Amino acid sequence: MNVESGQTFIDLRSDTVTLPTLEMRTAMAQAELGDDVYGEDPTVNELERISADIMRKEAAVFVPSGTMGNLAAILAHCGRGDEVILGDLSHTFLYEAGGISALGGVHPRTVPNQEDGTIAQDVISGAVRDDNPHFPITRLICLENTHNRCGGAVLTAEYMSSVGEFAKEKGLKLHLDGARIFNAAVAQSVSAAELARPADSVTFCLSKALCAPVGSVLCGSEQFISKARRARKQLGGGMRQAGVIAAAGIIALQKMIDRLVEDHEKARELALGLSQIEGIRVEKNPPPSNMIFLSITNALGLNASQLAQKLKENGVLVGVVDVNRLRLVMHYWIHNDEISHVIGAVKKAISG
Ligand SMILES: *Cc1c(COP(=O)(O)O)cnc(C)c1O
Numbered sequence: 001m002n003v004e005s006g007q008t009f010i011d012l013r014s015d016t017v018t019l020p021t022l023e024m025r026t027a028m029a030q031a032e033l034g035d036d037v038y039g040e041d042p043t044v045n046e047l048e049r050i051s052a053d054i055m056r057k058e059a060a061v062f063v064p065s066g067t068m069g070n071l072a073a074i075l076a077h078c079g080r081g082d083e084v085i086l087g088d089l090s091h092t093f094l095y096e097a098g099g100i101s102a103l104g105g106v107h108p109r110t111v112p113n114q115e116d117g118t119i120a121q122d123v124i125s126g127a128v129r130d131d132n133p134h135f136p137i138t139r140l141i142c143l144e145n146t147h148n149r150c151g152g153a154v155l156t157a158e159y160m161s162s163v164g165e166f167a168k169e170k171g172l173k174l175h176l177d178g179a180r181i182f183n184a185a186v187a188q189s190v191s192a193a194e195l196a197r198p199a200d201s202v203t204f205c206l207s208k209a210l211c212a213p214v215g216s217v218l219c220g221s222e223q224f225i226s227k228a229r230r231a232r233k234q235l236g237g238g239m240r241q242a243g244v245i246a247a248a249g250i251i252a253l254q255k256m257i258d259r260l261v262e263d264h265e266k267a268r269e270l271a272l273g274l275s276q277i278e279g280i281r282v283e284k285n286p287p288p289s290n291m292i293f294l295s296i297t298n299a300l301g302l303n304a305s306q307l308a309q310k311l312k313e314n315g316v317l318v319g320v321v322d323v324n325r326l327r328l329v330m331h332y333w334i335h336n337d338e339i340s341h342v343i344g345a346v347k348k349a350i351s352g
Helices: 022-030 042-055 066-077 091-095 099-104 121-127 157-170 181-188 192-196 222-234 243-255 260-275 304-313 336-351
Strands: 002-004 007-011 059-063 083-087 107-111 138-144 173-177 201-205 216-220 280-282 291-296 319-322 325-329
Touching: 007 336, 022 243, 042 059, 042 192, 042 201, 042 216, 042 243, 059 066, 059 222, 066 091, 066 099, 066 138, 066 173, 066 201, 066 216, 066 222, 083 091, 091 138, 099 107, 107 121, 121 157, 138 157, 157 173, 157 192, 181 192, 181 201, 181 260, 216 222, 260 280, 260 291, 260 336, 304 319, 304 325, 304 336
Parallel strands: 083 107, 083 138, 138 173, 173 201
Antiparallel strands: 002 007, 059 216, 201 216, 280 291, 291 325, 319 325
């Protein structure tokens, strides 16, 4: 549910719209605080310790957003003019305002993402530069799990491992944009640590399906995290009594991970209902995690934003991805009994 100028909506635009739970608000009010730039906020320190433990990495740093987590990671791994291999549908390439180039002078080598969110191994291998003064130096590979633009696709531990081994062989680093890594983990019944094990660094978001209001965490080795801390400071991400928000993050990690399976179940139920509507195609059915991507056929005589507008008039907010594509994301605040309302709203929008 979301309230906009007095009207209540079923908000499926993203899982970023999730408001903090009452337990989070209470923890936020009661958090022990200090100056985190001095390393003295006990709540931030605890969040970082828990995060590093969950990912089985040596250390972690709390950052204001997933975008800053990825950027700080890439700045810590790469120097100016270094090249990073990343998917052409990756969040870092598409949706982070070109920060790696604008602020880091890092050269993006985009290679095709496959439908399942992976990048073919031979494509990664072919993108690694030889040692030649004409070429930038390949330094880093980035993967994303779950993969947002690939429909919330889930990358397996085996795939992660094989890319990790390749990176090691070539002396490259591997960064995992795990904004929704816990969705990837519960979808496959593996631990997030197992998915992140082959990566030198991993970012995850507290502010998406886990319902915390703000914040992401970047994890890696001690040495890497101390570099990333400097990058965070350069980017203006050194926060002071950040324990106020970290407190919600701790609850997110303790209470909100296992229940993500419910979001995936709701996504499957909604996808099944929507797939029976003429003129709409559910792109990945059943959906791999908490996202549903829909394509609209021409026969409807509506484009995606017109359909989104009609849905809004029926109390449902959805994301417009393309002229003929919509994204619907399931999350904590969508109740089971709202699924049939959404299906009804789509039918109504299409018929009238
Ligand atoms: C949301 C997201 C991010 C960025 O997170 P923000 O907190 O919105 O900056 C990075 N990567 C992926 C895959 C995401 O979905």
